[in-house]
Amino acid sequence: MKATIIILSTFLVIAFPIFLFAQPQVTITPSRGEPATIITIEGKGFKPDEEIDIIITLDEGEKVALGTEKVDIIKADANGTFSVKSGIPVNAKPGKHKIDIFGNKGTQLQTTIEVTQKEKK
Numbered sequence: 383m384k385a386t387i388i389i390l391s392t393f394l395v396i397a398f399p400i401f402l403f404a405q406p407q408v409t410i411t412p413s414r415g416e417p418a419t420i421i422t423i424e425g426k427g428f429k430p431d432e433e434i435d436i437i438i439t440l441d442e443g444e445k446v447a448l449g450t451e452k453v454d455i456i457k458a459d460a461n462g463t464f465s466v467k468s469g470i471p472v473n474a475k476p477g478k479h480k481i482d483i484f485g486n487k488g489t490q491l492q493t494t495i496e497v498t499q500k501e502k503k
Contacts, residue, residue: 406462406489410481414496417472421495423449424465425483428458432485438471438495439480446471448481458485470497 406427415421423436434456436448449456449466458464474497481493 406483406485406491408481408483408491408493410493410495414498415470416498416500417470417474419470420467421448421470422465422467424463425458426461426463428462428464428485428489429487430458430460430462432458432462432487432489434458434464434486434489435484436466436468437482437484438474439482440471440473441475444473470495 406425408423408425411422411424412419425434428434436456437445438448439445448468450468456464456466476497476499478494478496481495483489483491483493
């Protein structure tokens with residue numbers, strides 16, 4: 383009986399923080415579009431008041447910050463969420479591009495966005 387209680391207690395000490403703190407997630411809407419398309423980048427599960435950098439890597443390894451056109455700093459609120467608008471860089475070539483998200487309190491994740499061919503008018 384004591385062994386069962388010790389094992390259960392150990393499990394709760396290790397597993398409870400995983401359930402208590404949500405894993406960070408980022409959603410980009412729309413998830414694809416041609417250059418200059420306005421996108422909304424929303425995050426949740428970040429640390430409260432965490433400052434966030436969102437970087438897209440274009441061809442030839444060029445890195446461009448997203449979401450900072452109208453704000454100097456992207457910052458999660460007290461609940462660890464944020465929402466910012468940005469545009470797909472006008473010089474982005476068609477294809478999938480990596481987006482890295484870094485928080486100043488250690489949160490890191492990666493996603494992608496698909497850039498489509500610009501329609502000729």
